[in-house]
Amino acid sequence: MTDQRPRRALISGITGQDGSYLAEFLLDKGYEVVGLVRRSSMVSFERIAHLQDRLTIVSGDLLDEASLIEALQQHRPAEVYNLAAQSFVQTSFGQPVLTGETTALGVTRLLDAIRIVDPSIRFYQASSSEMFGKVREVPQTEDTPFHPRSPYGVAKVYGHWITVNYRESYDLHASSGILFNHESPRRGLEFVTRKITHAVASIYLGRQRELRLGNLEAKRDWGYAGDYVKAMWLMLQQDQPDDYVVCSGETHSVREFCELAFAHLGMDYQEFVVVDEAFMRPAEVDLLVGNADRAERTLGWRREVGFGDLVAMMVDADVDLLQGKLKGLS
Structure with missing residues (x-):
């Protein structure tokens, strides 16, 4: 029996640069898109203002696993993209504990919510080239050892490995994109x-x-964020989950x-x-300079x-x- 669920994706961090581009991309693909947003009086919807009539926004927080479970139970997504994090490297030195709670443990809470609610959900984790830090080789590949040089990089290493752990322990379709710097007007x-x-x-x-x-x-x-979100989607369309470096080279x-x-x-x-x-x-x-051979060969991804x-x-x-x-x- 085939899965009759609509193509629905949940994006944490939807109000950020990557979240806005990914939401656009998925909507153009015919997805129903649900955005997970923290309850706050200061949340900015500027980047997705042009999309809001096409999105469903739900409250949830990576610090609160119960809210994540509730969001998954309510909306039943087929794919989850975890883009939320304290993502500014400089800030991580001043707020290392908060960075760890959101960027590291937040990944665990979301993965565990998926394990509890529906292990068939496909999961994307936003890993980072900052994990390589004091690099062991140039260029960096999926097999290059990590040596992070900031609390942000350390937290991303945790998030990356807990994704691998849940993939191997619970047979989740969980993939990580080790994205190098990607920029845009947003x-x-x-x-x-x-x-x-x-x-x-x-x-x-x-x-x-x-x-x-x-x-x-x-x-x-450095690459263009609009190109890189395509790689995120491609990872979740593969039969088998894996980790991929995404970069310009x-x-x-x-x-x-x-x-x-x-x-x-x-x-x-x-x-x-x-x-x-x-x-x-x-x-x-x-x-920091990457080698995207695996993404190009397996996913068919190319930067434009x-x-x-x-x-x-x-x-x-x-x-x-x-x-x-x-x-x-x-």
């Missing part, structure tokens, strides 16, 4: 890429004079990002960027937006935002 202003593009637009429009940053030599593997420095962003509007970054020790991390990761196009897209969007032409990107 990225929060606290992230360096969006901080740069927003500042470039502000300087271009005469509203800001300088941009203060930390380590300009830090290098990352290229590495670029913060300095290079600045150079391209300012040059896009005809400016020289050296005239405006100031290095400020206040923005240096207590412990920096090494050269290159680094230069991503930078230009973000700068243009911030110029439009500051000129009042766009809404809901910050």
Whole structure:
């Protein structure tokens, strides 16, 4: 007998960058999409405002397993995408316990809720390249040992391995996407890429004079978030669960990002960027650059937006935002 349930997916962290792109993608695929949102007077729905009449929003919290069980029982999703976390690396140094509760133990609570309510639910865990930290090899693959360099990275390692544990212990279809940095115009202003593009637009429009940053030599593997959510979905369509690195396979420095962003509007970054020790991390990761061969070979996934196009897209969007032409990107 075939499963007659509608294609329904539950997304935790739906109000974030990845959640909004994934919700769009799944709605276009014909899914019913349920967004899990914490009860709070400060929740922002800006990124999904254009989708709200097509979504179901339910209250739930990764700190409260009972609320997760209730959400699963009420909506009976076939797929669950766990994108919720305290996801800002710098904040994790100041709030390490909260980061552990949400980004690490929160994964356990959600997996356990699935085990209790319906073990046939397919589960996606948002793992992170920050787990590699002090890298053991370049490029990094699914088999590269982890050595996280922040409380956020440590918490993500826990979330990753508890996903593997539940997969092996309870035969859950649970997969992890080890996503390298992925950006977009919807990225929060606290992230360096969006901080740069927003500042470039502000300087271009005469509203800001300088941009203060930390380590300009830090290098990352940056891609477009809209491309990466497709990989999340593809993982849950496979017969067998597994873990996949999702990345561009290229590495670029913060300095290079600045150079391209300012040059896009005809400016020289050296005239405006100031290095400020206040923005240096207590412990920096090494050269993060991934190898997505498994995702490309098994999932058939390919990125579509290159680094230069991503930078230009973000700068243009911030110029439009500051000129009042766009809404809901910050």
